[in-house]
Ligand code: SF4
């Protein structure tokens with residue numbers, strides 16, 4: 001069916017027929033998983049609208065910004081400091097990588113036993129399905145897990161790629177390496193954009209990104225209330241959209257949604273009865289439109305109250321210290337903040353275990369579901385230690401490994417229902 005965006009998508013060199021197929025699947029999936037929920041917040045209308053225009057209006061905005069001379073920087077990991085991109089007057093977007101549709105194209109260049117997230121971003125590029133990737137002037141990769149690190153070498157044949165080296169430990173020499181990487185990234189952004197990152201611009205960017213994190217922290221805190229005032233599906237969507245929406249508009253809209261949540265809480269209204277088991281998700285990021293597990297959990301008699309994930313609390317927990325005024329002090333504060341990220345790619349990674357237990361307690365979670373993408377070794381192996389830490393804290397955990405296909409939905413449902421039943425009995 002023709003749309004007002006066909007010309008733009010054509011100019012972006014998308015495979016229009018395959019792209020139409022993607023939008024249809026996305027629309028159907030969204031309708032089934034999101035629009036069937038009852039008693040949703042009024043504030044979710046904004047998110048519904050943004051998602052319905054995910055490849056339309058927002059891409060148009062990016063194209064308009066590019067026409068004014070702005071550059072678009074794409075990322076796949078929360079380690080890439082958005083503050084620097086904004087200070088270089090660029091727009092940074094998280095490239096989603098949460099759909100299976102480019103899998104066939106990806107498996108032509110990647111081993112089949114590669115995690116779904118990596119296959120998704122490579123497949124989207126090769127199959128020409130993603131208008132965000134096609135809008136990017138630079139795609140920033142990172143040396144986190146081996147799969148991503150090596151996949152960027154292949155991706156670089158198709159797009160302009162720049163890779164940041166992320167240390168694997170958190171000792172003094174690793175911090176020095178990371179600080180040097182921040183400086184190298186700053187120089188690369190200045191080269192790509194032609195703009196100089198000044199102290200004044202960086203200060204403004206730090207405040208902007210902190211404000212978005214702060215509003216998401218507020219949302220997370222409100223989810224600690226019983227009965228849960230918002231579904232896990234809706235909260236995940238908010239976190240997902242935070243990666244590509246305009247940061248000022250997003251922060252304002254989520255602030256309004258939090259005001260509405262507070263009213264609901266005052267009135268004692270929840271999305272599920274107070275006795276509904278409260279579950280927290282922990283593990284690999286769930287990129288748009290990966291809503292499978294939240295849907296399974298929330299149609300199995302439980303409600304999700306938090307996500308210990310990069311599309312969740314791992315990305316919003318820490319703010320950059322705003323007290324520095326010199327460029328040097330601000331770059332140092334940025335380096336320190338990002339080194340606090342507790343990705344499973346680090347060793348040792350004990351702070352993640354502490355964060356999970358604290359978060360589960362703060363959110364009054366009855367149990368945790370550890371989510372690993374199939375073939376993701378860092379998170380699958382770390383799940384053992386997570387379970388040990390949670391067991392010691394008296395919090396039950398269910399470990400799930402899956403990918404983006406819908407084939408195992410019934411099997412997952414059976415396992416999640418048994419876990420929820422056990423929580424009821426306990
Ligand atoms: S899980 Fe690790 S590699 Fe993946 S987005 Fe988060 S920090 Fe980056």
Ligand code: SF4
Nearest residue numbers: 115117145284373376
């Ligand atoms: S989910 Fe795991 S294997 Fe996949 S990109 Fe992230 S860290 Fe790497």
